[in-house]
């Protein structure tokens with residue numbers, strides 16, 4: 001089901017014309033209205049008139065998260081205060097917040113982007129959606145809410161918390177679609193089961209539009225089985241808009257980017273040069289229609305790739321892969337890009353192995369050597385050497401098959417892998433010549 | 436069945452000493468200790484008094500430790516006793532995961548790890564002197 005078929009299935013040629021038209025206006029507008037962009041374009045020696053094709057954007061400088069922090073609070077706004085309808089803020093654990101403003105039109109576009117994926121999940125005016133993202137400065141709650149209203153759904157503004165009530169109302173109100181983070185969806189499912197429900201059978205809910213945090217394939221399967229739903233992975237960071245920048249369609253094979261509103265590029269995070277479609281790199285967005293907080297070539301630090309080819313669903317918007325990690329965490333091992341999330345994905349598929357792990361990178365001869373320290377779960381029968389050796393072999397094989405890199409697995413005592421209150425140190429890089 | 440205390444050890448200097456010291460500090464006496472090791476880790480198998488207390492002390496000190504049920508047969512300390520036991524197991528197609536022996540007093544104790552929860556009953560029926568926990572250590 002399409003929400004805006006004329007846009008979502010627009011022939012590529014026509015879509016690219018629309019993009020170029022919007023891009024020209026955007027670049028001119030930010031140059032005139034946002035001092036940061038005037039300065040940054042002047043420094044790079046580029047002018048708005050330099051945009052003659054979509055490729056010309058590559059001559060323009062990037063915008064980083066730090067640039068947004070430096071603009072705190074409103075220096076990146078391209079409209080007067082009278083036109084700002086809402087403000088969202090990303091907190092982040094370090095540095096100051098990044099502030100994003102929305103005009104009335106920006107909110108409407110956002111709602112439409114989200115609504116497209118509600119339709120993809122078969123939810124129109126006959127559907128009820130339960131929004132269990134937090135409402136507030138965080139973009140999840142109100143983004144999904146507006147999406148539901150634009151799609152004409154009945155919206156249940158639950159926000160987070162009171163999980164028993166979430167489960168009960170999901171059942172009693174015959175909710176069709178759940179919108180929240182994957183971990184909270186799993187939590188609701190578990191609580192519903194504890195309460196004596198069998199949500200997969202007894203709940204009407206058939207879809208979950210889940211985002212704002214990474215979701216491993218194992219976790220996704222778990223949610224799908226427990227709730228009896230199809231999970232749609234939705235992407236969007238508050239700096240760019242919020243959830244709805246891209247989302248999976250019913251084919252669950254990549255996230256369609258709303259390309260009428262966002263230009264997506266994938267660049268090598270080291271050289272900042274664009275990589276060919278299909279190759280992994282850092283995702284960069286240019287907002288084509290945002291009025292209040294437009295962005296030129298914003299570096300998301302999220303790692304993904306463009307999935308080549310057309311999607312069977314009929315949408316012509318290109319797809320990006322599910323986020324494989326953050327550039328901050330990317331390791332280059334023997335020339336192969338590896339993300340901790342890929343290793344995590346393998347670890348969680350082994351119930352015998354505990355969630356803690358540590359990767360140690362060293363140089364052996366001239367080659368990178370990867371050692372992965374893991375622990376067994378407390379009730380693993382480690383009394384038998386054979387079982388331990390087999391487990392080690394199986395994990396090594398799974399890693400080799402999926403990462404294309406040989407990993408030396410070492411099973412260690414529980415005290416070996418440091419546990420810290422905040423973020424654990426997952427990667428120890430002791431390679432020569434890197435620092 | 437009797438309780439064997441099994442401890443997972445990394446092949447790292449001082450870990451064995453530290454495990455043994457932890458048991459000593461809990462004032463627990465050991466009857467026997469065996470170490471099976473591979474290139475990156477070791478499995479320490481211990482018979483001691485109050486095995487649950489020893490296991491808790493090790494776990495609290497950060498060791499991966501657990502109690503494993505094993506069969507223990509008491510035989511005379513003379514040639515051929517272990518061979519008789521092994522012949523019985525072999526004749527009855529009982530697969531042994533691992534085995535070890537130790538001597539205490541006038542007797543030898545043959546310890547067997549098998550995946551057959553009824554083995555102690557079968558051995559007793561066949562005339563073997565199958566130990567109860569209190570025959571080997573102070574129970575807790």
Ligand SMILES: [Zn+2]
Nearest residue numbers: 249251311313
């Ligand atoms: Zn599709």
